[in-house]
Amino acid sequence: MASSTLICDTEPWKELQAHVEDNNKTHLRDLMNDDKRCQSMMVEFDGILLDYSRQRANLDTLNKLFNLAEAAHVKEKIIRMFNGEHINSTENRSVLHVALRAPRDAVINSDGKNVVPEVWQVLDKIRDFSERVRSGAWVGDTGKTLKDVVAIGIGGSFLGPLFVHTALQTEVEAIECARGRELRFLANVDPIDVARNITGLNPETTLVVVVSKTFTTAETMLNARTLREWISSALGPQAVAKHMVAVSTNLKLVEQFGIDPNNAFAFWDWVGGRYSVCSAVGVLPLSLQYGFSIVEKFLKGASSVDQHFYSAPFEKNIPVILGLLSVWNVSFLGYPARAILPYSQALEKLAPHIQQVSMESNGKGVSIDGVPLPYQTGEIDFGEPGTNGQHSFYQLIHQGRVIPCDFIGVVKSQQPIYLKDEVVSNHDELMSNFFAQPDALAYGKTPEQLQKENVPEHLISHKTFSGNRPSLSILLPSLNAYNIGQLLAIYEHRVAVQGFVWSINSFDQWGVELGKSLATKVRKQLHASRKKGEPVEGFNFSTKTLITRYLEQASADVPSDPSTRLPNI
Numbered sequence: 001m002a003s004s005t006l007i008c009d010t011e012p013w014k015e016l017q018a019h020v021e022d023n024n025k026t027h028l029r030d031l032m033n034d035d036k037r038c039q040s041m042m043v044e045f046d047g048i049l050l051d052y053s054r055q056r057a058n059l060d061t062l063n064k065l066f067n068l069a070e071a072a073h074v075k076e077k078i079i080r081m082f083n084g085e086h087i088n089s090t091e092n093r094s095v096l097h098v099a100l101r102a103p104r105d106a107v108i109n110s111d112g113k114n115v116v117p118e119v120w121q122v123l124d125k126i127r128d129f130s131e132r133v134r135s136g137a138w139v140g141d142t143g144k145t146l147k148d149v150v151a152i153g154i155g156g157s158f159l160g161p162l163f164v165h166t167a168l169q170t171e172v173e174a175i176e177c178a179r180g181r182e183l184r185f186l187a188n189v190d191p192i193d194v195a196r197n198i199t200g201l202n203p204e205t206t207l208v209v210v211v212s213k214t215f216t217t218a219e220t221m222l223n224a225r226t227l228r229e230w231i232s233s234a235l236g237p238q239a240v241a242k243h244m245v246a247v248s249t250n251l252k253l254v255e256q257f258g259i260d261p262n263n264a265f266a267f268w269d270w271v272g273g274r275y276s277v278c279s280a281v282g283v284l285p286l287s288l289q290y291g292f293s294i295v296e297k298f299l300k301g302a303s304s305v306d307q308h309f310y311s312a313p314f315e316k317n318i319p320v321i322l323g324l325l326s327v328w329n330v331s332f333l334g335y336p337a338r339a340i341l342p343y344s345q346a347l348e349k350l351a352p353h354i355q356q357v358s359m360e361s362n363g364k365g366v367s368i369d370g371v372p373l374p375y376q377t378g379e380i381d382f383g384e385p386g387t388n389g390q391h392s393f394y395q396l397i398h399q400g401r402v403i404p405c406d407f408i409g410v411v412k413s414q415q416p417i418y419l420k421d422e423v424v425s426n427h428d429e430l431m432s433n434f435f436a437q438p439d440a441l442a443y444g445k446t447p448e449q450l451q452k453e454n455v456p457e458h459l460i461s462h463k464t465f466s467g468n469r470p471s472l473s474i475l476l477p478s479l480n481a482y483n484i485g486q487l488l489a490i491y492e493h494r495v496a497v498q499g500f501v502w503s504i505n506s507f508d509q510w511g512v513e514l515g516k517s518l519a520t521k522v523r524k525q526l527h528a529s530r531k532k533g534e535p536v537e538g539f540n541f542s543t544k545t546l547i548t549r550y551l552e553q554a555s556a557d558v559p560s561d562p563s564t565r566l567p568n569i
């Protein structure tokens with residue numbers, strides 16, 4: 001495909017379009033009768049089983065999707081990514097989050113330089129620092145051990161670490177390592193988030209980690225200034241050196257903020273924010289909480305999937321298959337959303353993290369060459385752990401809109417419960433739902449079946465399930481640090497595959513800029529109105545009215561003196 005040709009103008013794309021009608025003729029419940037088909041739609045790698053037999057697809061569809069991948073040069077794009085080429089062309093950067101979890105002796109180049117030694121230099125520094133904090137060799141200003149950590153960051157500097165922390169929280173080995181320690185995340189600029197996060201914490205025993213790739217993000221910097229004030233008003237300004245450290249690519253700004261550069265942990269511009277959990281962004285707070293050796297296992301799990309993604313043939317390549325199926329669902333079957341449904345409470349923050357990874361990466365309107373696209377990219381990702389979601393939005397998924405679902409199950413629970421006299425364990429109960437829901441979606445229930453069950457005539461249509469609703473199932477052997485790393489990398493690479501096929505730049509995020517600059521204009525107005533009583537000007541009628549009303553009604557609460565007020569709960 002020449003770079004000026006859009007993927008939708010290629011033969012494989014047209015063949016898939018033509019294939020939809022044929023494909024639609026067979027209901028999923030009939031496709032599921034073909035054991036041979038189902039068997040060929042299962043892939044296994046390193047303990048993970050992917051079953052995609054409940055996709056509205058057959059082997060012919062898959063072959064056509066592999067042809068599409070070839071036309072979109074997916075293999076070449078994967079190689080270019082791993083080779084450190086500047087595939088993030090609008091920011092002129094490599095995309096090398098895979099280097100963050102590469103083994104020490106790997107060679108991965110960016111701009112002609114092997115980045116792996118630098119990666120390990122920072123990892124070693126984190127190992128050393130986190131061990132000193134955890135053992136009490138590094139203490140706070142008043143000599144006390146720093147047992148609590150508040151990680152300040154937002155977006156990619158928050159969601160990935162929160163996902164991994166939440167997933168590890170109840171894992172047996174991790175619990176032992178985290179005993180007596182607490183890790184909190186402060187993301188929102190809302191002062192309520194500050195209040196909630198400092199409640200119950202003592203500045204004397206708290207370490208604040210400011211996490212920001214740019215070290216300019218308005219929310220993070222205000223929260224960092226707020227917690228700096230929280231520490232220095234309690235312990236004196238000298239305490240900041242012992243109680244605040246940073247993770248950033250911008251070490252100059254870290255120093256200007258007043259954090260000793262020796263206590264800063266670097267990463268690099270070739271790590272996208274939403275792909276940064278394996279850098280110091282995630283590794284530092286998680287190592288402080290759980291110890292470096294647990295986090296190293298997480299990195300190894302991700303690295304294992306990286307190798308698989310790089311080298312496995314496409315027919316056996318889990319992220320590639322997942323990515324292509326998502327393209328099939330979005331671009332050919334026309335399903336705009338995707339539900340991420342982990343049957344594990346420990347994975348409750350998977351969907352919010354993948355929302356950023358996927359929607360910030362693939363929600364684009366132009367091709368990587370800047371050509372407006374005549375097709376939609378990205379999908380609306382959402383999700384909740386099962387079974388909670390079943391009692392909430394599943395109604396719509398079963399009888400309303402068609403939403404392809406990812407069911408994620410775990411064989412061994414982190415915290416099994418067996419009640420005496422009950423053969424079916426609590427985890428079995430959970431997993432019964434994990435196995436049942438995909439079939440309910442695929443098979444549905446026909447009016448004939450309902451009639452046989454003597455359902456009253458007037459309820460038949462209400463109780464009918466059309467079925468034919470696609471899903472896929474991912475079964476993990478357990479949920480330890482290693483498996484969490486695997487799962488993360490699967491989703492990261494799946495998103496990349498989708499972007500590679502849609503021929504977009506999945507690694508920039510210009511769409512978040514406009515709102516930020518408008519907020520800056522409003523902030524200036526609030527400052528001018530508060531300080532000099534200037535009237536609200538330069539906004540449309542609606543915004544002007546809202547800001548004016550806000551200023552008028554809030555003025556009574558604004559303190560007349562310039563002293564600091566911190567939350568009072």
Ligand SMILES: O=P(O)(O)OC[C@H]1O[C@H](O)[C@H](O)[C@@H](O)[C@@H]1O
Nearest residue numbers: 155156157212213214217273512
């Ligand atoms: O890490 P930071 O530089 O503070 O950036 C935090 C977040 O800010 C922006 O809104 C970007 O859209 C995100 O991708 C990024 O993760």
